[in-house]
Amino acid sequence: MVIRGFDVISDFNSVTLLRESHLLSESEKGPAQLNRKVGSSKRFRLLIFDGDDTLWDTLNLYRLAKAAFVQLLAEQGFLDSTVLKVFDAINISNLRIHGFSRTRFPISMIQAYLGMCAETGRTRNPEIEAKVRAIGDSVFTEAAPSKPFVQPILIKLSQRYKMVLCTKGEPQIQEMRIDQSGVRQYFHRIFVVPRKGEPELKSILAECFVDPSQACSIGNSLRSDINPALRIGMYAVWIPGATWPAEEDDEIISNRLSKITSLGELPHELKILGSRGCD
């Protein structure tokens, strides 16, 4: 059962339908209609885009926040290298508890500060603690700039392909990122998921009546965007960039995988990949 608006698709397991675009309602279209629209040309019937660090740059916000945290604690006499090491360990460990939620990053910073105070026998300073919290929150209160070529490439591709966005994280934050980047209009559907892997991609393909062999996932993360797509028979375009351990994975060797350095190369790469077998 599909519930419109911001509700959850109840038979969709972990996939949350955040919003249906005004452009098209897939649930109202059957495979026959989609096939007729696509015709017999060799092209993907569905592109599934990632959001964070594919369409907009969040990593730099995290980098800046961590630099401000290190600077603040250095002023309190803590060693730069220790601060980063302690914080990174806590932040990764907190994935088990907080997942990819809004709370994890600021809480990890507070815990790192308090832990280092306890470790070195210093008294915690409420003023510093408040500053640490503000630094941690800054990654969510500041806009994430769009990646280069986002607008022209999405305009171009949306004229040729059916496209959906599947982005991982808290709905409220992801909604904000989507609006700030101005990309909503290019996607037929937008899915915000708490985690992104094979089940989520399969659910999206089923919902869109598209076979994995006719769909391509585009993103920066081997773990979330690329490898799960390849494992279920989809094609994938990987745009590697600086990332963090939670998104790293081994690269799968496959002729269904392409690697590009920026979104600007995507239209050409999709043509090449599409000619290898889709349709």
Ligand SMILES: [Mg+2]
């Ligand atoms: Mg990403």
